[in-house]
Amino acid sequence: MILELLLILSTLFYVAAVFAVLRLFIKAKNITSGTQPFISVIIAARNEAKRIKPTLDSLSKINYPQEKFEIILVNDNSSDDTAKIINAYLDRQDNWKLINLDREKESLAGKKAALNKAIETAKGEIILTTDADCRVQENWLLEVAAKFDDQTIMVLGHSVIEEKPGFLDKLLRFDNLFSGIMVAAPTLAGVPMSSVGRNLAYRKEAYLQVGGYNKLSQHKSGDDVHLTELFRNELKGKIRFCFATFTITKRPDTFREILFQQIRKNSKLLKKSFGSVLMALILFFYLVFLIVFPLLFQTSISIWILALAMKLILEFITLRVAAQKLGDLKLAPYFPFMQIFYPFYVTVMAILGVFQIYEWKR
Numbered sequence: 001m002i003l004e005l006l007l008i009l010s011t012l013f014y015v016a017a018v019f020a021v022l023r024l025f026i027k028a029k030n031i032t033s034g035t036q037p038f039i040s041v042i043i044a045a046r047n048e049a050k051r052i053k054p055t056l057d058s059l060s061k062i063n064y065p066q067e068k069f070e071i072i073l074v075n076d077n078s079s080d081d082t083a084k085i086i087n088a089y090l091d092r093q094d095n096w097k098l099i100n101l102d103r104e105k106e107s108l109a110g111k112k113a114a115l116n117k118a119i120e121t122a123k124g125e126i127i128l129t130t131d132a133d134c135r136v137q138e139n140w141l142l143e144v145a146a147k148f149d150d151q152t153i154m155v156l157g158h159s160v161i162e163e164k165p166g167f168l169d170k171l172l173r174f175d176n177l178f179s180g181i182m183v184a185a186p187t188l189a190g191v192p193m194s195s196v197g198r199n200l201a202y203r204k205e206a207y208l209q210v211g212g213y214n215k216l217s218q219h220k221s222g223d224d225v226h227l228t229e230l231f232r233n234e235l236k237g238k239i240r241f242c243f244a245t246f247t248i249t250k251r252p253d254t255f256r257e258i259l260f261q262q263i264r265k266n267s268k269l270l271k272k273s274f275g276s277v278l279m280a281l282i283l284f285f286y287l288v289f290l291i292v293f294p295l296l297f298q299t300s301i302s303i304w305i306l307a308l309a310m311k312l313i314l315e316f317i318t319l320r321v322a323a324q325k326l327g328d329l330k331l332a333p334y335f336p337f338m339q340i341f342y343p344f345y346v347t348v349m350a351i352l353g354v355f356q357i358y359e360w361k362r
Helices: 002-027 052-059 082-090 111-121 140-145 167-188 204-210 212-216 223-234 255-266 274-296 298-325 329-354
Strands: 039-045 069-075 096-100 126-131 134-136 152-161 200-203 238-249
Touching: 002 167, 002 274, 002 298, 039 052, 039 111, 039 140, 052 082, 052 134, 069 082, 069 111, 082 096, 096 111, 111 212, 111 223, 126 134, 126 140, 126 204, 126 238, 140 238, 152 167, 152 223, 167 238, 167 255, 167 298, 167 329, 200 204, 200 223, 204 212, 204 223, 212 223, 223 238, 255 329, 274 298, 274 329, 298 329
Parallel strands: 039 069, 039 126, 069 096, 152 238
Antiparallel strands: 126 200, 134 238, 152 200
16 A cells, blocks of 8 residues: 555556656746857867868858857867868868867866867857857857847757667667757756756856866766856856757767667766756656566556556656657657667666766777
8 A cells, every 4th residue: 555655656656757847948038138148069079080071061161250159179189080081171261270189188088178278268258159060050159149148158059969870870869859848948947957958058268267178187078067056056147058959960970889878878867966866866766766666566556557557657748748849749649659668778777877887989
């Protein structure tokens, strides 16, 4: 009886939390300031010769006053033709520049060194980052800039995964959608907990004030998430979410790269703020409880079916609304299957991530 009551209460708590997320997405408004500050777009590239051309092509079509932005590309010690390809574009763009990073002179690990080096030279009031394998939309800068009023210090965005056929594509896109919800919902609620470096903007002054990536040198991965937490904890100012535009990223080429990317993404799970970790653990234990309950208490199967139905129905509605806002509504027919399969998948990835079982890109 006690465990039955626990199932009912925990499900009601979960449903209430999901309903709160649904309300946040439905009520989200596209509030803009109408400002056009000088923006420095920063992209770090390491051995991206096979993937960077679509990115550079999309950057060359940006709809923003030419005199109010610059694009800084950092060649992060590439051993392929990345720098050569970038240089071919520099000849046609007056406000683009390339920095060749000397790793021997840098103390920061991973992408932090490249981004920090570019920020040091950036002229922009606003720093806007994406990855070397992401295409941007023409109005990307216009929409992100419009979110910066006088009180805003950071604007978080979303990045969709380019469609490909097959089950793996659907799984990665669903995982990406779930990540987008976990970025957008807390931000809309006023307590941002995460972000993605593929679409992240912040004031350079604020970055310098908190110590930037030098303050995060102890973290092996999750630079974007930890920077967002640093802004939230140490600065007064708004952190907002931009639904109006997003970047479009390619998934890695090989299964090995995809696997390590997924594990690496989950490796920061226990290194986030206390609130983020607590929320993840509560969700994890609830899902485990929901899975094992019918195996241990078969006489109460009707209660379990009711709890499961409530969970799945409200989840589906919330996922559909979120997918529409985040630009991947075509994924909706696969939601019912993913709602069952994804908790098992993400649990395995989280365990592998906690044990740091991955490699960085060579």
